[in-house]
Amino acid sequence: MHSLRYLRPANVEEAVRIFNENEDASFLSGGHTLLPTLKLGLARPAALVDLTGIKSLRHITVGGDVLSIGAATCHADVASSDIVRRHIPALAGLAGSIGDRHVRNRGTIGGSVANNDPAADYPAAVLGLGATVVTDRRGLVADDFFTGLYETALESGEIVTRIDFPIPQIASYAKFRSAASRYSVAAVFISHGQSGVRVAVTGAGTNGVFRAKDLEQALSDDFRPEALADLHIDPASMSSDNVGTPEYRASLVMVMARRAMAHPGTTQSYK
Amino acid sequence: MLNERAFKAVGKPLPRKEDLRLVTGKGRFTDDFNMPGQVWASMVRSPYPHARIVAIDVADALGMPGVLGVYTGVDCARDGLQPIPHNPVPSTNFDMKLTGPGGTKVFIGSHMLLPADKARHVGEAVAMVVADTRDQAQAAAEAVAVEYEELPWVADTLAAAEPDAPRLWDELPDNVLVDSSFGDAVATDAAFARAPHVVTMTAHIGRVTGAPLEPRAALGSYDAETGRYTLYAGSGGAVRQKREMAEVLNEPPENLRVISFDVGGNFGTRNRAYVEFGLVLWASKKLGRPVKFRAERSESFLTDYQGRDLVTEVSLAIDRDGKFLAMRASNLSNVGSRCASLSPLSKGAGLITGSYDIPVATLRARAVYSCTMPTQAYRSSGRPEVTFAIERLVDKAARELGFDRLELRRRNMVRPEQMPYVNAVGSTYDSGEYEANMDKLLALADWQGIEARRADAKARGKLLGVGFANYVESSIGTPKERADVIVRPDGVEVVIGTQPAGQGHETSFAQVTADLLGVPFDNVTITLGDTDVVSAGGGTHSGRSMRHASTVLALASVEIIEKGCALAAHCLGVERDAIQFDEGVFRVADRNTSLSWFDLAGRADDKSLPESLRGGLKVRCDSEMHTPVFPNGACCCEIEVDPETGGLEITRYSTVDDVGRCINPLIVHGQTHGGIAQGVGQALWEQCYIDPGSGQPTNGSFMDYGMPRFDNMPSFKTQIVEVLSPTNPFGVKAGGEGGTTPAPAVIMSAMEDALSEFGPMDIEMPATGLKIWSAIQQGRARLAASKTA
Incomplete structure (x- = not known):
């Protein structure tokens, strides 16, 4: 790996300042994608600005109908949080289903959301719950935030500070994991809340996380697993690799959607 | 005594x-050692599966910070370095004698530390950079400008054996380096001609890699005062590395000291010398500094010696009562770009008839070069392949001819009173009570309870599959x-x-x-x-x-x-x-x-x-001691397939292993557990996949190479049987590989059982969720079509 400057600011203002002072800097918030990329020489930032030392980015709070999670909160803390378990148990389960123990103690919700890996779990929760991604500059609703594979609406130097999740009536998540990477081959997050039914799919779409509008419509009319019985996903919108063909992923999406509906208030992980 | x-x-x-x-x-692993004044080596690796090296321009790299030297195959040749003497043809008195086509000597392509003519697989080192730090060496390696002329390539095992396949070695008319026949072909043909039943199967036991926890590493130093070299390199035996590296360097063996204390996993990958071992020694003398190399994980995936990769075609002639009359086999081993070992082909050749008394058999054993990383003996060299062939063939025979799969086996097993038993290709099984192993296993695995468990699984929407396999292997x-x-x-x-x-x-x-x-x-x-x-x-x-x-x-x-x-x-x-x-x-x-x-x-x-x-x-x-021993046993597993996703869970796994005298049961059970995981890994997750369009290996990290993990394994039931071998004082057979040997066969046997309602299936290992789901879809379509027809 090439040599670079490693910087660990104590607060967001300092992070912004040193990001601007260092040409070709990159934010680090866990690094499970970034560090392998650096080791392979696929990215060569001159400086890494580590956000995980910023205390104000590590919190889990509830205010009114909103559950807020600081961007530098690691997956293990979300998974074990009594607050998350009480208000959105599927979200705690989702965090607990990411990677392995080491990953969960290092990876952060902000890092995952900002990276928008097409197979990552958190984007499904953010989109599936209609959350707001709050940055040092503004708030971005989930539907506007994820813009494509590894692409988001974040501007250069913009820092995700927290995610605000509207607390739903019920939510659930079901995922089918790759045996090698443990990333989802297809996963579906379903919520029923203030703004109706939302269904978000990750791991499967050619363009990353997306909302399955047909499924949302069917479940809005009838919020039971049976409502999904005759629905299908178009394989043309599904990605293809050694792990799954478009047809396989399209089938898995429907299976995961039905299983999510069959196990309300939980995260189910299949392999 | x-x-x-x-x-x-x-x-x-x-x-x-x-x-x-x-x-x-x-622990004292290779990378734990550092020497004063030590510098670092990094390799320039071929991006092409097959390419002539036209020119290598090292000027830019030499000008980079910290760079001390850049070396190529031309430099190796100029210094008179010798190829690594892998001595790949097994040669004990009891090994199957492999030859080239027509009984000729096997042609072994020279394995120089760096090739001067061409690169023969993706990842082959074509130049080495040495610099003060590892980062500097790696950066400079990227600056070495190699001009390649791309050549036609072949990676696939069957394709490489075609007469018109792109050739790797000018010395051969094609890529076939071994073509030998064993057994009695005439008697076998006669038995097949009069047999009422013949069952045939073809299988590819794919390519895998050992992925040891400790990446390979080497530290070489040269002492000008004594004229001696020291090499720190974890391996499967320092004495062998010493002898071979001395030959490479043209030095008498006493001028070399090789140190290999703790080794973080081997599985066969470390049992042949790596080019980097010789390169760090050579460079240490040229530079007067100790030189160290440590592979990245991605380099290990690309250039650790790999395992398996055998295509086998087997036929069994059977009489009306289910007695095996004769067997025919054709095995084709892919040795990769250079021949590091023919052990897998040879070991398997002696065991094609498995645990069964088959009066006559014939085998054609071939090996081919291809534009891939060389293969090497990989845990239980050659035996899981032939065990897969005979056991899956017996399952197929039982299914097609309407026999119970256990009964068909019992009818044909080698009996204790036949010991020592000479099989149809000439291997002498020393001892064992094969059918007793089966009986012990069926009790251990609660065979009686299968139908109740099958019903229970069905009630949960799962398809229970039960796999069974006997095995006999050899330790030479x-x-x-x-x-x-x-x-x-x-x-x-x-x-x-x-x-x-x-x-x-x-x-x-x-x-x-x-x-x-x-x-x-x-x-x-x-x-x-x-x-x-x-x-x-x-x-x-x-x-x-x-x-x-x-x-x-x-x-x-x-x-x-x-x-x-x-x-x-x-x-x-x-x-x-x-x-x-x-x-x-x-x-x-x-x-x-x-x-x-x-x-x-x-x-x-x-x-x-x-x-x-x-x-x-x-x-x-x-x-x-030349006389081999033949560890043996039986194995049973149960899996539950989720028909909606193609996912599966191994719910039970039981083995009975006759290891001869068991010196330490704690260690032997542990060996069996690890061995099972390694064999199951090949059946379900592991594969060194090469993209057929580009020749590029696509499994370069743990992101896409599926390792067996503890949460994918049940709690094993392993039972040790000690039928003492008469061949050695303690009666020891072996306990390190029996877990692996039947594992691919038993998993795929379970798979077939789980999916039996959909008719015969054709799933190649590794049986991923995608493959299982696809087979179910095809089976359902067939069933639907036959109903409407």
Whole structure:
């Protein structure tokens, strides 16, 4: 790996300042994608600005109908949080289903959301719950935030500070994991809340996380697993690799959607 | 010769002596060693599967910070370096004799440290950069400008064997380096001609890699004053590496010292020398600085010696009662771009008939070069492949001809009274009670309860599949082993030339030594891995270590006991014949006086001793043992397939393994557990996949190479059976590979059973969720079509 400057600011203002002072800097918030990329020489930032030392980015709070999670909160803390378990148990389960123990103690919700890996779990929760991604500059609703594979609406130097999740009536998540990477081959997050039914799919779409509008419509009319019985996903919108063909992923999406509906208030992980 | 009643350590599940060291971070792995003035090497690797090296421009790289040298294949040739002498054709008296086409000598393409002519696989090192730091070396390696002329390539095993396939070696008319036939072809043809039933199957046992936890590494240094080289490199046997590296460097062996203490996993990948071993030594002399190399994980995936990759076509002739009449097999092994080992092909060749009494058989064994990383013996070299072939073929025969799969096996198994049994291709099975293994296994696996569990799974929407396989394998390996046994006042030291990579030799060899000499287990230490101390030895492979070590230790114990008796006679002032040795004590029959080993050792250096008793209480003993042994057993597993997703869970896994004498059941069970995981990994997740369009390997990290993990395994039920082998003093067979041997067969047997309602399936390993789901879709479509028809 090439040599670079490693910087660990104590607060967001300092992070912004040193990001601007260092040409070709990159934010680090866990690094499970970034560090392998650096080791392979696929990215060569001159400086890494580590956000995980910023205390104000590590919190889990509830205010009114909103559950807020600081961007530098690691997956293990979300998974074990009594607050998350009480208000959105599927979200705690989702965090607990990411990677392995080491990953969960290092990876952060902000890092995952900002990276928008097409197979990552958190984007499904953010989109599936209609959350707001709050940055040092503004708030971005989930539907506007994820813009494509590894692409988001974040501007250069913009820092995700927290995610605000509207607390739903019920939510659930079901995922089918790759045996090698443990990333989802297809996963579906379903919520029923203030703004109706939302269904978000990750791991499967050619363009990353997306909302399955047909499924949302069917479940809005009838919020039971049976409502999904005759629905299908178009394989043309599904990605293809050694792990799954478009047809396989399209089938898995429907299976995961039905299983999510069959196990309300939980995260189910299949392999 | 052995007094079993005196065994205090042998057969006991003693905790391993090495574990405290290893779990407290005190292991001495190659990368733990650093030397003053050390610099780093990095390799420039070919991005093409097959390409002529037109020119290499090193000027830019040489100008980069910290760079001390850039070396190419032309430099290797100019310095007169020799190819690595892999000696790949197995040559003990009992190995199957492989030849080139028409009985010719097998052509072995030269394996230079760096090629000067062309690159023959993606990742082949074509140049080396040495710099002050690792980062500098890696950065400069990227700046080496290699001009390649891309050539047509072939990676696929069957395609490589075609007469018009792109050729790797100009010395051959095609890529076929081995083409040998065994058994009685005429009698086999006759038996097939009159057989009422013939069942045929073709399978590709795919390519996998060992992925040891410790990436390979090497540290080489040259001492100009003594003219000696030192190489730190974890391997399967330092003595072999010393001999081969000395040849590469054109040096007498005594000018080389190879050190291999703790090794973080081997599985066969480390049993052949790597080019980097020679390169760091060569560069250390040129630069006058110690040179170190450590592979990245991605380099390990690309360029660790890989395993398996055999295409097998097998047929069985069967009579109306289900008796096997004859077998025909054609095995094609993909050795990769250079031939590092033909052990997998050879070992498998001797075992094609498996656990069954098949009167006649014939086998054609071929090997081909291809534009891929060379393959090497990989845990249970060659045996999982042929076990897969015979066991899956027997399952198929049972299904197609309407026999019960267990009954069909029972009808044909080699019986204990046939031992020693010579199979149809000439292998002599030493001992074993094959059908008794089956009976023990069926009880252990609760075969009776299967239908109840199947119904329970069905109620949960799952398809239960039960797999079954018998196996017999062989343990041959390098025939020679040496042990030094040294008794000192504070304990016994054994110096021996095997090389564990987690197998626990320091414990099990100490158990054997303790009981042979009648000393406490805690007083025995085992020394391994430094060729300045370990003068000879065969290394660790092919399940040979416990058998060869216990044999040479048994021989050594006779000699050192005799020495002890002579010394005791002198010390006690009696004739030699008056001394009796029993359970570690030397005594005179009619006296109260006695001497222990450690009492004697205290007097062994006494200057007043007569000439014949001087020199310390120690012996050096060599043994040469060619006769192979045949570990055997039976295996059963249950899986539950989720038909909606193609996912599966292994719910039960039971084995019965006849390992001969079991020295340490704790270690043997552990070996079986790890062996099972390794075999199951091949069946379900692991594959070194090469993109057919580009020739690029696509599994470069743990993101896309699926390793077996503990949460994908059930709690195993493993039972050890000890039918002592008559071939060696302790009756040892082997316990390191039996877990792996039947695993691919038994998993795929379970898969077929789980999906039986959809008709015959054709799922190639690894059986991923995608493949299982697709097979179910196709099966459903077939069923629907046959209903409407």
